[in-house]
Structure formats: C-alpha cells, structure tokens
Amino acid sequence: QSALTQPASVSGSPGQSITISCTGTSSDVGGYNYLSWYQQHPGKAPKLMIYDVSNRPSGVSNRFSGSKSGNTASLTISGLQAEDEADYYCSSYTSTSTLWVFGGGTKLTVL
Amino acid sequence: EVQLVESGGGLVQPGGSLRLSCAASGFTFSTYWMSWVRQAPGKGLEWVGNIKEDGSEQYYLDSVRGRFTISRDNAKNSLYLQMNSLRAEDTALYYCASQSNWRMDYWGQGALVTVSS
Numbered sequence: 001q002s003a004l005t006q007p008a009s010v011s012g013s014p015g016q017s018i019t020i021s022c023t024g025t026s027s028d029v030g031g032y033n034y035l036s037w038y039q040q041h042p043g044k045a046p047k048l049m050i051y052d053v054s055n056r057p058s059g060v061s062n063r064f065s066g067s068k069s070g071n072t073a074s075l076t077i078s079g080l081q082a083e084d085e086a087d088y089y090c091s092s093y094t095s096t097s098t099l100w101v102f103g104g105g106t107k108l109t110v111l
Numbered sequence: 112e113v114q115l116v117e118s119g120g121g122l123v124q125p126g127g128s129l130r131l132s133c134a135a136s137g138f139t140f141s142t143y144w145m146s147w148v149r150q151a152p153g154k155g156l157e158w159v160g161n162i163k164e165d166g167s168e169q170y171y172l173d174s175v176r177g178r179f180t181i182s183r184d185n186a187k188n189s190l191y192l193q194m195n196s197l198r199a200e201d202t203a204l205y206y207c208a209s210q211s212n213w214r215m216d217y218w219g220q221g222a223l224v225t226v227s228s
Binding site: 036040044046093097099101103 | 218
C-alpha cells in the first residue's frame with residue numbers, strides 16, 4: 001500500500017480537463033510544499049511535470065497545473081491531448097523515517 | 112543535454128549481491144543530490160535512497176537500510192548502488208535521478224534487477 005493515495009484511473013475526452021488527486025497526511029502532503037508530479041509513458045522513465053505543489057519546470061506545457069488544500073494535492077490537465085495518456089505519480093517529502101513517498105499512480109486514458 | 116545512464120543490472124539469486132552504476136553527463140554532477148528510485152514490474156514508484164552532493168550523507172528506505180549502500184565518485188560523475196542480501200521483493204527497474212530540493216529533475220532509463228533462484 002502506497003503512502004499517498006491516488007485514484008487508480010481517470011479518463012477524459014480530448015479538449016476536456018481532468019483532475020488527479022493525491023491524499024496524504026500532515027506528515028507529508030499537508031505539512032510541506034515539497035509535492036511533485038511525474039508523468040510516465042509505458043516503457044519510459046518518469047518525467048517531472050510539477051514541483052513544489054504548483055511550479056512547472058521549463059518546457060512543461062501550461063496545460064498542467066497543480067494545487068494543494070490540506071492533506072490533498074491535485075494535478076489538473078486542461079485541453080486534454082492524446083499524448084497526455086500516461087501514468088501520473090505524486091510524490092512528497094515526509095517527516096517519517098521514509099523521507100520520500102510516492103502515490104500509487106493514476107492511469108490517465110484519453111478517450 | 113542531461114543524461115543519466117544506469118548499468119549493472121541482471122539476474123541474481125536470493126541472498127546475492129549486485130552493484131548498479133549511473134553515469135551522469137550534461138550537468139554539474141558534484142552540485143546535486145542524487146537518488147535511486149525503483150519500480151517493481153507493473154507497480155508504482157518507490158524511493159530507495161539518496162546521497163548528498165559531497166557523499167557525506169545518505170538516507171535510505173527502511174526496508175533496504177543495512178543492505179543497500181549508495182555512494183558516488185564526483186571525479187567520475189558516477190553514482191552507485193551496492194545491493195547486498197537481495198530478496199525477491201527487490202526485483203525492480205532501478206532508476207537514478209538528479210535531485211533538486213525535494214524533486215527529481217532528470218531520470219535515467221533504468222537498470223533491471225531480477226532476484227530469483
């Protein structure tokens with residue numbers, strides 16, 4: 001069982017917006033702003049999409065945005081495109097002995 | 112262009128050892144924390160551990176502490192993961208990643224470790 005909870009799957013049609021949630025505790029998501037999101041296409045390495053809750057690395061489309069409220073963070077993808085179909089993982093620093101935790105991943109299907 | 116290339120993966124028997132390497136290029140390796148992250152077949156990502164820029168501090172996942180050791184050679188722009196007393200549950204694709212604060216900016220393509228008799 002992963003430390004952070006994500007829905008197993010979400011789907012949306014091209015052009016629509018979707019949101020993926022990531023729920024933790026006050027020891028991780030709720031206690032720190034070190035929350036990042038990664039995109040992973042099949043057979044590929046993960047790619048950083050969002051860091052520190054809502055910041056985008058250079059080169060990442062502004063269709064990707066992040067936010068946080070309490071112990072739950074969210075990744076929103078607007079204007080869905082076929083290329084967005086992938087697995088998405090959230091990750092956070094944690095004050096427990098584990099130090100760094102990931103969510104179980106969410107499979108995004110673009111219908 | 113940032114490149115991280117892992118090597119050293121393979122098949123090992125339970126209780127055995129293996130050493131992974133990660134060759135870095137395209138950035139100033141010695142100024143970055145580095146991490147290892149693994150992904151069991153068909154499963155999610157799991158942080159394994161990380162190491163400070165100068166190698167003076169390392170941190171580990173509870174289940175690998177005492178069995179795995181992370182080291183680096185800044186002169187060779189290389190990161191290492193020494194894995195001892197391997198178990199079936201250590202079977203995974205192992206990624207090295209450059210770390211900035213608490214995010215992983217760049218990832219390698221991974222090295223597959225299979226622990227089986």
